[in-house]
Amino acid sequence: MATKPLWPPRTAPEPALPERADVVCIGAGIIGLATARSLSRRFGQIDIRVVEAEPRPAVHQTGHNSGVIHSGLYYKPGSLKARNCVGGRKRLIEYCDRQGIPYEICGKLVIATDPEEIPRLDELERRGRANGLAGLERLPSERIAEFEPHAIGVDALWVPETGIVDYTAVAGAYADELEAAGVPLHLRTRVTGIQPRADGIVVETTAGDFEAGHAINCAGLQSDRVARMAGLDPDVRIVPFRGEYFDIAPERRNLLRGLIYPVPDPRFPFLGVHLTRRVDGSVEAGPNAVLALKREGYDRGSFDARDTWSSLSYPGFWKMSLRYWKVGLGEMARSGSRARFGRDLRRFVPELRDSDLMPGGSGIRAQALDRKGNLVDDFAIETSPRMLHVLNAPSPGATASLAIGDTLADRAAETFGL
Numbered sequence: 540m541a542t543k544p545l546w547p548p549r550t551a552p553e554p555a556l557p558e559r560a561d562v563v564c565i566g567a568g569i570i571g572l573a574t575a576r577s578l579s580r581r582f583g584q585i586d587i588r589v590v591e592a593e594p595r596p597a598v599h600q601t602g603h604n605s606g607v608i609h610s611g612l613y614y615k616p617g618s619l620k621a622r623n624c625v626g627g628r629k630r631l632i633e634y635c636d637r638q639g640i641p642y643e644i645c646g647k648l649v650i651a652t653d654p655e656e657i658p659r660l661d662e663l664e665r666r667g668r669a670n671g672l673a674g675l676e677r678l679p680s681e682r683i684a685e686f687e688p689h690a691i692g693v694d695a696l697w698v699p700e701t702g703i704v705d706y707t708a709v710a711g712a713y714a715d716e717l718e719a720a721g722v723p724l725h726l727r728t729r730v731t732g733i734q735p736r737a738d739g740i741v742v743e744t745t746a747g748d749f750e751a752g753h754a755i756n757c758a759g760l761q762s763d764r765v766a767r768m769a770g771l772d773p774d775v776r777i778v779p780f781r782g783e784y785f786d787i788a789p790e791r792r793n794l795l796r797g798l799i800y801p802v803p804d805p806r807f808p809f810l811g812v813h814l815t816r817r818v819d820g821s822v823e824a825g826p827n828a829v830l831a832l833k834r835e836g837y838d839r840g841s842f843d844a845r846d847t848w849s850s851l852s853y854p855g856f857w858k859m860s861l862r863y864w865k866v867g868l869g870e871m872a873r874s875g876s877r878a879r880f881g882r883d884l885r886r887f888v889p890e891l892r893d894s895d896l897m898p899g900g901s902g903i904r905a906q907a908l909d910r911k912g913n914l915v916d917d918f919a920i921e922t923s924p925r926m927l928h929v930l931n932a933p934s935p936g937a938t939a940s941l942a943i944g945d946t947l948a949d950r951a952a953e954t955f956g957l
């Protein structure tokens with residue numbers, strides 16, 4: 540997992556909060572940082588601030604993800620996800636080149652292991668082509684070994700534009716650029732309330748209160764709560780899903796050249812354990828997805844009564860659970876089970892043994908769920924007076940961050956009249 544603390548906790552005091560800022564980005568994950576960066580490049584003359592609850596940036600989803608530079612294969616053509624992923628990926632690669640951030644375009648193989656999955660693989664290929672992906676290649680069973688010598692399947696799709704990067708490093712570079720441009724990052728500064736004023740808002744934080752003209756809520760796992768602080772009654776609630784990973788033993792990493800994914804179930808695009816090489820050479824398997832009883836708790840035993848109640852008291856959660864209880868039980872059974880993970884992975888890499896799987900890290904997805912129990916699929920942005928709220932930024936949010944930052948800066952310019 541990408542948990543390397545690229546930004547060591549500051550020993551110097553935090554910069555002083557202003558009396559009044561023009562725009563505040565709430566949250567120093569990759570989306571809040573990219574948004575502040577885009578705003579500062581366009582509107583250099585205004586006072587922009589980033590406030591972050593934790594002692595360093597990228598501590599939550601951004602620092603606990605799979606590190607994949609997604610190509611744009613999965614997403615419905617025309618959706619915000621598709622547009623921002625394809626555009627964002629190209630810009631991310633140029634950015635990494637400029638900043639000297641290591642990355643690798645290693646390609647990905649999506650493997651069907653059952654003939655029943657072939658129509659879904661066809662649909663993926665169709666979406667990929669509609670989204671303008673280059674070099675997609677359909678591989679009959681006997682050609683799979685040309686790309687991944689240890690993998691098997693009945694059919695596969697080769698996606699050469701997929702890559703890997705450490706998003707903690709990318710977010711750290713955005714943060715460094717912001718500080719160099721004179722945009723202060725106020726760490727250890729949790730927003731606790733937002734009060735309306737005639738000409739702005741008062742942002743209440745654990746480090747003190749200040750006024751702002753406008754704010755952009757990029758609080759990830761807490762984004763629905765920050766929206767409610769601002770008086771919005773969002774039509775969605777964040778339901779946190781913990782994803783657990785196993786690391787492949789170092790001497791068995793040679794079983795994989797790049798990335799191997801199963802064909803996803805379109806109802807749950809984030810399910811299906813995959814094998815991912817990371818830029819540091821390690822290989823991980825996962826994640827599964829189980830309800831997290833604490834929004835920012837990474838251990839299996841983590842529990843927070845308020846967070847648990849927030850999920851369990853939401854009618855949408857029960858509607859989803861009734862509809863998909865079988866899938867949920869399957870994911871729970873896989874939780875922490877080396878044998879289940881191993882069995883799933885052997886469908887496409889038969890040489891993998893349970894003993895090759897070593898306990899790895901975990902990540903928590905901020906999944907927005909609507910009142911009818913539907914998982915919100917696309918990026919979701921809502922407005923309230925003087926604020927924009929990012930209420931769903933799932934994968935490929937990190938890949939797409941530069942494009943999403945620009946989308947949010949455009950909306951801010953339009954909505955806030957910057």
Ligand SMILES: Cc1cc2nc3c(=O)[nH]c(=O)nc-3n(C[C@H](O)[C@H](O)[C@H](O)COP(=O)(O)OP(=O)(O)OC[C@H]3O[C@@H](n4cnc5c(N)ncnc54)[C@H](O)[C@@H]3O)c2cc1C
Nearest residue numbers: 566568569570592600601604605607730759902936937938
């Ligand atoms: C398991 C997993 C695997 C993933 N894999 C990939 C992948 O391979 N490729 C990809 O492109 N995407 C991937 N994603 C998605 C990607 O990580 C997210 O889209 C992206 O990190 C979202 O960034 P964010 O800034 O919205 O959220 P976060 O990174 O969670 O940042 C939100 C920030 O807001 C802060 N905050 C919260 N509340 C407050 C408050 N009240 N006051 C101040 N600050 C606050 C938090 O401390 C946090 O730092 C994955 C996600 C997960 C969970």
